[in-house]
Amino acid sequence: MDMLTCSKDRMEDKIRIFSKFGDTGKGGITRLSLSTADLDAREEFCKRCIALGMDIKTDDMANIYATVPGEESLPAIIMGSHIDSVKQGGNYDGILGVLTALEAAETIVIEKVAHKHPITVVVWTNEEGARFDPAMMSSGVITGKFNKDIMLASKDREGFTFKEALEASGYMGEVENRMTAEKYRAFVEVHVEQGPILENEEKDIGILEGVCGMVNYEFSFIGQADHAGTTPMKYRKDALYAAVKVIQYIHDELDKLDSKLVYTTGRMIVSPNIHTVIPDNVKFTLDARHQDPNVMKEVVEIIKKVPSEIEKCETSYEELWSRKTVQFYPKFVDYVEENAKQYGYSAMKMYSGPGHDAQFITDIIPTTMIFVPSENGHSHCEKEFTPLDNCLKGANVLLQTILDIDKN
Amino acid sequence: MDMLTCSKDRMEDKIRIFSKFGDTGKGGITRLSLSTADLDAREEFCKRCIALGMDIKTDDMANIYATVPGEESLPAIIMGSHIDSVKQGGNYDGILGVLTALEAAETIVIEKVAHKHPITVVVWTNEEGARFDPAMMSSGVITGKFNKDIMLASKDREGFTFKEALEASGYMGEVENRMTAEKYRAFVEVHVEQGPILENEEKDIGILEGVCGMVNYEFSFIGQADHAGTTPMKYRKDALYAAVKVIQYIHDELDKLDSKLVYTTGRMIVSPNIHTVIPDNVKFTLDARHQDPNVMKEVVEIIKKVPSEIEKCETSYEELWSRKTVQFYPKFVDYVEENAKQYGYSAMKMYSGPGHDAQFITDIIPTTMIFVPSENGHSHCEKEFTPLDNCLKGANVLLQTILDIDKN
Numbered sequence: 001m002d003m004l005t006c007s008k009d010r011m012e013d014k015i016r017i018f019s020k021f022g023d024t025g026k027g028g029i030t031r032l033s034l035s036t037a038d039l040d041a042r043e044e045f046c047k048r049c050i051a052l053g054m055d056i057k058t059d060d061m062a063n064i065y066a067t068v069p070g071e072e073s074l075p076a077i078i079m080g081s082h083i084d085s086v087k088q089g090g091n092y093d094g095i096l097g098v099l100t101a102l103e104a105a106e107t108i109v110i111e112k113v114a115h116k117h118p119i120t121v122v123v124w125t126n127e128e129g130a131r132f133d134p135a136m137m138s139s140g141v142i143t144g145k146f147n148k149d150i151m152l153a154s155k156d157r158e159g160f161t162f163k164e165a166l167e168a169s170g171y172m173g174e175v176e177n178r179m180t181a182e183k184y185r186a187f188v189e190v191h192v193e194q195g196p197i198l199e200n201e202e203k204d205i206g207i208l209e210g211v212c213g214m215v216n217y218e219f220s221f222i223g224q225a226d227h228a229g230t231t232p233m234k235y236r237k238d239a240l241y242a243a244v245k246v247i248q249y250i251h252d253e254l255d256k257l258d259s260k261l262v263y264t265t266g267r268m269i270v271s272p273n274i275h276t277v278i279p280d281n282v283k284f285t286l287d288a289r290h291q292d293p294n295v296m297k298e299v300v301e302i303i304k305k306v307p308s309e310i311e312k313c314e315t316s317y318e319e320l321w322s323r324k325t326v327q328f329y330p331k332f333v334d335y336v337e338e339n340a341k342q343y344g345y346s347a348m349k350m351y352s353g354p355g356h357d358a359q360f361i362t363d364i365i366p367t368t369m370i371f372v373p374s375e376n377g378h379s380h381c382e383k384e385f386t387p388l389d390n391c392l393k394g395a396n397v398l399l400q401t402i403l404d405i406d407k408n
Numbered sequence: 409m410d411m412l413t414c415s416k417d418r419m420e421d422k423i424r425i426f427s428k429f430g431d432t433g434k435g436g437i438t439r440l441s442l443s444t445a446d447l448d449a450r451e452e453f454c455k456r457c458i459a460l461g462m463d464i465k466t467d468d469m470a471n472i473y474a475t476v477p478g479e480e481s482l483p484a485i486i487m488g489s490h491i492d493s494v495k496q497g498g499n500y501d502g503i504l505g506v507l508t509a510l511e512a513a514e515t516i517v518i519e520k521v522a523h524k525h526p527i528t529v530v531v532w533t534n535e536e537g538a539r540f541d542p543a544m545m546s547s548g549v550i551t552g553k554f555n556k557d558i559m560l561a562s563k564d565r566e567g568f569t570f571k572e573a574l575e576a577s578g579y580m581g582e583v584e585n586r587m588t589a590e591k592y593r594a595f596v597e598v599h600v601e602q603g604p605i606l607e608n609e610e611k612d613i614g615i616l617e618g619v620c621g622m623v624n625y626e627f628s629f630i631g632q633a634d635h636a637g638t639t640p641m642k643y644r645k646d647a648l649y650a651a652v653k654v655i656q657y658i659h660d661e662l663d664k665l666d667s668k669l670v671y672t673t674g675r676m677i678v679s680p681n682i683h684t685v686i687p688d689n690v691k692f693t694l695d696a697r698h699q700d701p702n703v704m705k706e707v708v709e710i711i712k713k714v715p716s717e718i719e720k721c722e723t724s725y726e727e728l729w730s731r732k733t734v735q736f737y738p739k740f741v742d743y744v745e746e747n748a749k750q751y752g753y754s755a756m757k758m759y760s761g762p763g764h765d766a767q768f769i770t771d772i773i774p775t776t777m778i779f780v781p782s783e784n785g786h787s788h789c790e791k792e793f794t795p796l797d798n799c800l801k802g803a804n805v806l807l808q809t810i811l812d813i814d815k816n
Contacts, residue, residue: 193638194635194637194638195634195635195637195638195639195640196634196638196639196640196643197638197640200643212637214637216683226603226604226785227602227603227761227762227785227787227788228670228671228672228674228695228697228761229602229603229620229622229670229695229697229760229761229762229763230601230602230603230604230605230670230760230761230762230785230787231603231604231670231761231785232603232604232605232667232668232670233663233667233669233670233671234667235604235608235785238672238673240655240673240674240676241655241659241673244652244655244656244659245656247648247649247652248652248653248656251649251652255641259640259641259642260640261641262636262637262638262639262640262641263636263641264636264646264683264684264685264686265646265648265649265687266636266648266681266682266683266684266685266686266687267678267681267682267683268648268676268678268681268687269681270675270676273674273675273676273677274674274675275624275672275674275675275693275695275728276672276674276695277672277674278672278674279673279674279676285683287636287637287683287684289636289637320683352637352638353635353636353637353638354635354637354638355637377634377635377638377639377643378634379635379638380635
């Protein structure tokens with residue numbers, strides 16, 4: 001049979017137009033949450049939704065819900081992502097999830113596709129946390145993960161609070177408009193992979209099973225700062241060398257675990273950091289992620305075996321934060337798999353390493369995600385790119401998955 | 409026979425009084441070159457020299473030469489060190505070399521000790537380089553190591569040039585007053601060890617044979633910055649892990665060389681240094697020092713074996729600077745050894761790791777150095793301490809060595 005498909009021309013138009021909001025002139029965008037660029041993009045989004053006859057509501061966190069009415073009085077099916085970006089980010093992270101959802105809704109409206117449930121396109125406010133910490137702020141507030149008062153007080157670099165930005169935005173609506181389990185039945189989010197796996201494995205679609213559990217630790221080493229030219233090796237307490245030993249131990253041990261485990265020492269601070277002084281204080285972070293809670297337990301066991309004294313330096317570690325593995329709704333995962341197959345797209349099951357709004361929403365209503373490839377795995381940079389064909393494929397699988405949920 | 413000795417009371421008085429110039433109130437001093445604190449200390453130094461009937465001259469770099477006339481018309485014997493300190497430095501580094509020299513001269517004057525040569529106490533300007541880069545600036549200029557015009561243009565943090573500070577100091581004299589091989593016959597410098605060896609070996613006196621050769625390299629690693637949560641381990645180009653591998657290699661290989669070799673990775677810069685991003689750019693320094701040029705050659709050979717690609721990262725290194733081993737004048741080294749023995753002081757031969765003005769002066773006239781212990785090896789900090797008895801022992805060995813040079 002001929003599958004219903006979204007429009008490649010319309011998809012191309014959407015990506016091109018929205019790439020103008022916050023354009024850095026160097027291939028990417030800076031569209032911090034509730035900035036002028038973000039508000040301009042929101043205005044364009046609302047204008048397009050209104051043109052399609054959709055009803056627009058916003059909640060108290062400025063999340064936007066644009067709805068195509070359903071044929072029956074049922075909870076809505078919701079799809080979308082975020083519009084904000086990091087500083088000098090790309091034209092796909094977040095916004096593609098909004099634009100594929102808008103394109104799916106547009107296809108349903110224009111093609112007059114029958115559907116029982118109302119269908120809502122959502123824009124989650126401040127997913128990146130790049131202007132106002134933390135990330136996934138507004139999906140976090142409405143799902144009870146974050147305290148709203150603390151979020152309102154979050155400040156940007158200029159000292160503006162999130163509350164001030166929210167009130168000035170024109171998008172602050174009622175608490176009653178928040179997504180709830182009573183009013184919404186399901187959520188599906190399309191997102192770029194932000195990694196190289198799909199491209200390397202030559203797959204069009206990532207069928208998300210969940211979001212990897214993660215731990216983030218900080219290790220500290222305290223030695224003795226002495227003169228590089230006068231202190232014999234045997235008397236030294238070199239905090240950097242102690243840190244090097246532990247990084248090597250971590251690599252040696254974690255490499256024995258499942259090959260899907262990823263772990264990273266991204267931040268390292270050496271003090272006093274003078275070429276003629278033995279470092280007396282070194283800290284580094286360890287980020288580790290895997291979908292299987294048992295593997296994460298093994299990671300923690302390996303961390304716990306780090307002794308409290310290495311190379312005569314005091315060694316300690318603390319968990320900065322952690323996240324349990326999130327499992328998406330298996331029935332929806334099956335729909336995505338089946339639809340990719342029906343369209344003839346190559347696909348593979350995977351877990352997301354990064355966090356997404358969907359990981360909070362899944363605690364409230366059945367949820368899943370669809371990934372499309374990131375060229376060279378680049379993300380959070382101006383080089384971020386996903387070919388138009390892949391964007392369209394993501395939109396098509398989203399469309400069909402929404403319609404499957406509507407039917408079943 | 410009874411050995412001539414300096415006065416413990418006068419030595420104590422000198423250390424106590426000079427500790428007031430730049431007193432931080434926390435046991436140490438901040439006496440940056442040509443600062444008010446430095447100028448106050450210079451004034452006190454000159455006042456004391458004049459009281460002893462010494463003749464004071466300064467050269468164009470504000471080096472001070474205070475001279476006790478000799479009985480014959482001969483080149484002078486010169487001894488001394490520097491008055492300036494690092495920020496929050498101690499009461500011994502540099503100043504002890506000036507005060508032991510002053511005490512030796514005072515003993516000669518008061519005890520009416522016969523001596524043929526004029527005997528000069530010198531204060532070298534800006535040894536530390538803490539206010540105006542580089543270190544050992546003025547001994548460097550008069551021995552032809554540094555270009556004077558470049559030195560004059562060296563700026564402090566407030567933007568003042570060394571030239572401005574020099575002109576305002578009141579200590580800028582004539583080029584004709586510089587130390588030269590024609591006017592001076594020998595130089596001896598007393599200094600605190602700035603390391604833990606003498607204390608650990610329970611020795612009173614360090615008989616310096618020279619200053620260690622050193623190399624300072626910077627290693628660079630270029631990888632690929634990718635998302636910590638999305639990039640499988642096998643695709644990574646982790647510049648930090650490449651750096652860790654090389655630091656471990658350096659330790660493994662350099663530890664096979666002579667145990668007197670010291671080497672240090674003091675500075676390490678990780679970029680972008682974000683806990684969720686794989687580092688794509690890491691740099692670290694390697695400082696290595698040894699007295700034997702053959703050992704230093706082996707160090708460089710080991711560095712040269714570092715491959716240009718490690719863990720898929722581009723690896724490179726460059727020499728930032730190096731210093732050849734400096735050998736002091738063997739006859740003077742013998743004098744120091746014999747005099748320590750005559751006084752009944754325990755002593756050991758050693759090389760200096762840090763640089764000192766003496767390493768430049770030795771290229772012009774016969775030179776040696778005498779070390780006294782640093783408690784716990786601390787230096788360049790407020791905790792820097794050398795017991796009074798050890799300071800006096802240093803002054804006595806200096807006194808007798810100067811008199812030996814005078815006689816022979």
